[in-house]
Amino acid sequence: MPRTVSKHLSGRLRTVHSQAKAIHQSAALPSERDFGLAGSRFSCLTRAMPQRKPQRCVSQAAIAIKAGLAASTVSLALRGGQGLTPQTIKRVTDAADQLGYESNKLVHALRSGRTRIIGVMVPLYDSYWTDVVRGIHDTLIERDYVSMALWERYHGSTNSEEENIAQFRRLLQWRADGAILSPSFGLAYQKSVTQLTQLAQRNLPFTTIDFHLPEPFKADTVLSDEIMGAELIASHLYHLGHRKILHLAGSDDLQWSRDRRETFEHAIKKFPGMILKVIKLPIDERSSWNIQQHLVESPEITAVYAVTDSIAVETIQAASKLGLAVPADLSVIGFGNLELGAYLTPPLSTVKQRPYRIGCKSAELLLDRIEGKRDYKDVQLVRLPVDLIERATTSRPSATG
Numbered sequence: 001m002p003r004t005v006s007k008h009l010s011g012r013l014r015t016v017h018s019q020a021k022a023i024h025q026s027a028a029l030p031s032e033r034d035f036g037l038a039g040s041r042f043s044c045l046t047r048a049m050p051q052r053k054p055q056r057c058v059s060q061a062a063i064a065i066k067a068g069l070a071a072s073t074v075s076l077a078l079r080g081g082q083g084l085t086p087q088t089i090k091r092v093t094d095a096a097d098q099l100g101y102e103s104n105k106l107v108h109a110l111r112s113g114r115t116r117i118i119g120v121m122v123p124l125y126d127s128y129w130t131d132v133v134r135g136i137h138d139t140l141i142e143r144d145y146v147s148m149a150l151w152e153r154y155h156g157s158t159n160s161e162e163e164n165i166a167q168f169r170r171l172l173q174w175r176a177d178g179a180i181l182s183p184s185f186g187l188a189y190q191k192s193v194t195q196l197t198q199l200a201q202r203n204l205p206f207t208t209i210d211f212h213l214p215e216p217f218k219a220d221t222v223l224s225d226e227i228m229g230a231e232l233i234a235s236h237l238y239h240l241g242h243r244k245i246l247h248l249a250g251s252d253d254l255q256w257s258r259d260r261r262e263t264f265e266h267a268i269k270k271f272p273g274m275i276l277k278v279i280k281l282p283i284d285e286r287s288s289w290n291i292q293q294h295l296v297e298s299p300e301i302t303a304v305y306a307v308t309d310s311i312a313v314e315t316i317q318a319a320s321k322l323g324l325a326v327p328a329d330l331s332v333i334g335f336g337n338l339e340l341g342a343y344l345t346p347p348l349s350t351v352k353q354r355p356y357r358i359g360c361k362s363a364e365l366l367l368d369r370i371e372g373k374r375d376y377k378d379v380q381l382v383r384l385p386v387d388l389i390e391r392a393t394t395s396r397p398s399a400t401g
Contacts, residue, residue: 058099062099063092066098067091067095073092114370117145119150119171120137120148120150121182128336128338132362135357135359137359140367152184171199179206182209189217203218205218207221210222219379221380222365224353224383224384225383230266233335236333240303240396245277245305246276247276247304250307251281260307289318291315292322309348312334312335312393313334313340313344329398331393333351333394336350336351338350349394351388
């Protein structure tokens with residue numbers, strides 16, 4: 001190429017570059033001056049934002065080099081360290097921390113066949129169940145498991161059979177290692193087991209709370225000691241001087257409700273002269289108006305034992321509408337020790353359960369079976385003790401009848 005042509009092209013390219021640079025500068029983002037104060041703040045924010053560094057994946061091989069150990073030793077240490085000394089495990093964990101290592105649970109699940117996911121089918125009905133779930137949660141995280149909440153839909157009514165089956169199938173879809181069931185889900189599983197054959201085939205372990213599945217289901221159970229609770233209430237009312245008692249029971253369809261009624265009927269027989277009247281109230285249809293009608297029909301009653309604290313509260317409301325003072329005219333005692341009871345006027349006498357411990361124990365039993373610490377056929381039923389809480393809704397009757 002002739003030198004004159006080359007010079008001409010070089011000059012032309014420089015001109016084009018200068019024009020392009022000018023166009024780029026004119027098309028730059030608006031300055032702080034263009035936006036005023038808002039622009040100044042935006043500029044400060046963008047300058048203050050940390051520059052994101054590309055993340056890197058720390059391998060176990062890198063940890064092995066850092067710790068000066070074999071890769072197989074590192075792998076074992078990161079999976080719990082069974083058979084390794086505490087010093088070796090510490091060397092691995094220290095090296096992993098220094099390198100910023102985070103284990104990949106999904107990879108571990110694929111390799112081991114265990115997801116470390118536990119289905120928690122325990123709806124938060126009230127403070128009792130809230131504390132149960134807290135106990136479950138704390139135990140799961142302590143042993144490096146995660147919970148998957150599968151509750152009834154909150155729409156003011158119980159789930160249909162199809163909805164319950166869909167919830168159980170989610171346990172399979174997410175490959176849960178096991179599940180903890182409230183009474184409603186325990187009953188749903190018992191009724192629908194023929195449609196959930198895959199769960200049975202997998203031998204998926206369950207723990208039930210306040211509900212006992214028949215022996216073929218091989219499910220552990222955690223309950224409050226209903227016998228102990230019934231005897232505490234019967235003794236308390238008897239020694240106050242009450243002889244004519246009304247028990248507002250729940251439906252016999254609810255196992256815990258049926259147990260609470262039957263144990264109280266048995267306990268009261270130990271005290272001479274006590275007369276018991278039982279009224280079964282559907283839990284989902286109860287109202288202070290219905291209770292009011294029962295009180296009107298039973299004027300001889302001096303004390304009411306309500307199957308739950310919630311029904312006890314409605315009993316106090318019903319008594320108030322009838323002009324009955326609690327406890328002067330009518331003593332009332334509940335069961336459960338819900339938070340609301342302590343803040344009533346007067347505060348509610350009740351039986352205290354141990355919901356947090358119930359949650360912990362239900363998770364412990366389940367995880368022990370999953371981890372092979374107990375034989376699959378070693379089914380346990382655990383009853384936790386209860387306590388009588390004497391507050392201001394029970395006292396001596398004004399006139400012993």
